[in-house]
Amino acid sequence: MIKATTVDIPVSAGNEDHYRLRMGPQHPATHGVLRVDLDLDGETIMECEPHVGYLHRGFEKLAEHRTYVQNLVLTDRLDYIAAMANNVGYCEAVEKLLKIEVPLRAKYLRTMVCEMARISSHLLWLATHALDIGAMTVFLYCFREREELLELFAELCGARLTTTYTRLGGVRQDVTHSIMMKLVRFVDAFPANIEEYETLIDTNRIWLKRTVNVGTVSARDAVSLCLTGASLRGSGVDYDVRKHFPYAAYDLVDFEIPRGETGDTYARYRCRMEEMRQSNHILRQCIEQMPPGPIIGDDAPDLVMPNKPGRKVEVDTPARQGLIKLVEDRDIFMEGDVYVPTEVPKGELGFYFISDGNGSPYRMHIRSPSFIHIGALKTLAKGAMVADLIAIIGTLDVVLGECDR
């Protein structure tokens, strides 16, 4: 029998007149099931204690009992807003462990879907962040464009959110002419759409009042709080995994890393808006440079549909077959550990594997940016007001599915 305990925020003596407010886990602005315990003096936050774990599904433990191929579907459920980027991150890590070479076309396809996911995730971030601050119209404008991207995902791999598009050694499906045409149309129209969002909020006096000098974090603090992604770059730190440790085809395309200076909510907002423009630029290059060739490597483990010629079906079910192929065909499994970071829309997503030469990981650890960003909430929210807390949660861009795994 587990004893249920409720941990209240400790209130020091003499502070009995502070107002204690438990925000969440059911609260519209905590983006899922984040619980924040607040100790308020009027509306000023004296103490802020984030609690996570309401969406814990035990993926890391689950992964130890499944093969590398099977674990792929778990990564969809991490950051369900940008599942493509997680798929790519996972595959990059396993491919490094298993030493699988990915063909060039697959690399480009991965880059392409990653950037589509980044745009779609940033659009959702902008939509909810603006809605939290009260600008309702931006929300619906963003969803209009996001819908187009999700439809493209559905056409590409059959699912809008849980994509499972990549495979170890490549990707599952090649793009069709119709998808490419739609994407070209999207890429052409998108810069004008970003300007449309900006006309609504970019220089809006109220928006500036709500975001400038709110949730400010200096570059030094941002690094020591382990912030990554736009939350780090908003403080002026030049770090992007895509640029500094390139994966997929990022070393073949040209793009810039937008950086902020002030490290406040507005700087992070500007950063992400510029990132959307850069992603659009990358998408355009991917479409132009897309090389012909296979989409999956020859030495990829099986479980790629349709079956490649020359591979015999030995066991009854495809899942079992994939397991056998992985364990038996590949006689050498690297023993040891590997850590591969990738830049997902939220920040640096890292997969850490310890392999004992078996068919499934001995230990899989996910360094999820959302979890680490929530850790920074306490520092950022101290001394702010209740309304600022909502803006700060929004600007950190957390997804609880990824935070709790």
Place this chain on the structure above:
Amino acid sequence: MQILILLVQIAILVGVVLLHVAYATYFERKIIGHMQVRMGPMLVGWHGLLQPIADGIKSFFKEDIIPEQADKPLFLAAPIICLVSMMVSLAVLPFAKGWALADINIGLLFIFAMSSLASYGIILAGWASNSKYTLLGGMRSMAQVISYEISLGLSLVGVMMLSGSLNLTQIVEAQGSSFTGMYIFTQPVAFFVFFVAMLAETNRVPFDLPEAETELVSGYCTEYSGMRYAMFFMAEYIGMFVMASIGVVCFLGGWNGPFNVPFFPPIWFILKVYLIMFVFIWIRATLPRYRYDQLMTIGWKLLIPLALGNIFFTGLVKIVIN
């Protein structure tokens, strides 16, 4: 007999205003819908025309939930206070010459008194629900109403000085029936202050802090459901209507049409009211929400000095002209 006629008039007015409330929600949803690249209500009736009635029936038949820990008498009284005080202020509105239920000499003051009374309903709702979010919402509402009531009152002092009366009918008549006599031209600063204070007074965006849904999960009405929630809702919309009517009476020439066009006067009145309501909705679709301390700053450091300065200059000009 006199009383009977008055009762019939009251019944007609209440009926018309409640119907107006229902269709004001439809108006708002449609306009916001089209501003946000969607259609708004479309399913119930032709272009969703019956949607307000469906909503009314829905809220009427919903379960009436009273929280166990709530202060029951106050919890029950709060929405009634809100709705009644808003409805009572309708009595002094002149929809046309002679079309006011009570043509009293302190019409303007009466409306202020009633709209301040409505905020008691909100504060009591926040307190009686015995929930933390509603208490925060109630507290915000209290602070907001106290701050903005002052600038709202001060902004209309200029109008009173020009017209020399607090009677709403006389204020309209003082503006004359021509287009150029409207006080919006002679009192532009007062109109600006009045408009901003009006948004705050009716809890509309960008000053909708008492019911900020993302922070306070609807604030003071979090714990209300069904018809009691609908009563707050009606009070808010009647409040919008009353405030827009004051704006029309004091600044836009009341029931007088432009260029002396002879036409059924209440139509002009309603058209002008809806013009202001449209701006309300337009603002809601465009602007984010202010923060609590920023709201206070605007109220005390910007609007009140502006309104006081306006009174000073109006008095000065009046002395010079005389």
